[in-house]
Amino acid sequence: VQAGSEVSALLGRMPSAVGYQPTLSTEMGSLQERITSTKEGSITSIQAVYVPADDLTDPAPATTFAHLDATTVLSRGLAAKGIYPAVDPLDSTSTMLQPRIVGEEHYETAQRVKQTLQRYKELQDIIAIL
Numbered sequence: 001v002q003a004g005s006e007v008s009a010l011l012g013r014m015p016s017a018v019g020y021q022p023t024l025s026t027e028m029g030s031l032q033e034r035i036t037s038t039k040e041g042s043i044t045s046i047q048a049v050y051v052p053a054d055d056l057t058d059p060a061p062a063t064t065f066a067h068l069d070a071t072t073v074l075s076r077g078l079a080a081k082g083i084y085p086a087v088d089p090l091d092s093t094s095t096m097l098q099p100r101i102v103g104e105e106h107y108e109t110a111q112r113v114k115q116t117l118q119r120y121k122e123l124q125d126i127i128a129i130l
Contacts, residue, residue: 001020001024001028001060001064002050004020004021004023004024004027005019005020005021005024007021008021008022008023009021016059018058018059020059020060024059024060024063025063028063028064028067029067032064032067032068047064047068049061049064049065054076056073056091065093069094069095069096070092070093070094070095070096071091071092071093071094072087072092073087073088073091073092074086074087074088075087075088075091089113089114089117090114090117090118090121097110
């Protein structure tokens with residue numbers, strides 16, 4: 001993504017959102033479409049994505065995440081608390097977390113855990129204000 005932005009600038013293309021190349025979405029789509037399953041085999045892709053300023057809504061990571069089946073988000077806050085692996089279950093996602101795939105009980109348990117963690121996070125914010 002960064003190289004595409006630099007090449008785009010050298011070619012004199014007007015940047016779009018946050019300075020990225022105007023073709024970011026198209027280029028990312030073309031790349032991700034090449035990583036696919038066929039009759040002859042499949043490719044499993046594990047991608048490390050740089051998230052500027054830990055902003056998951058930045059156009060580069062957001063465009064990348066749109067093409068992925070699952071994302072595992074590491075949290076600086078959890079790491080600072082000594083919690084390892086520092087995986088943030090609220091920001092991490094998976095298209096496989098569906099009742100028809102993992103079963104109703106597992107799905108409902110995962111949803112309740114996420115709700116509990118979200119409530120804990122909200123209460124932490126309130127406590128920090130007090």
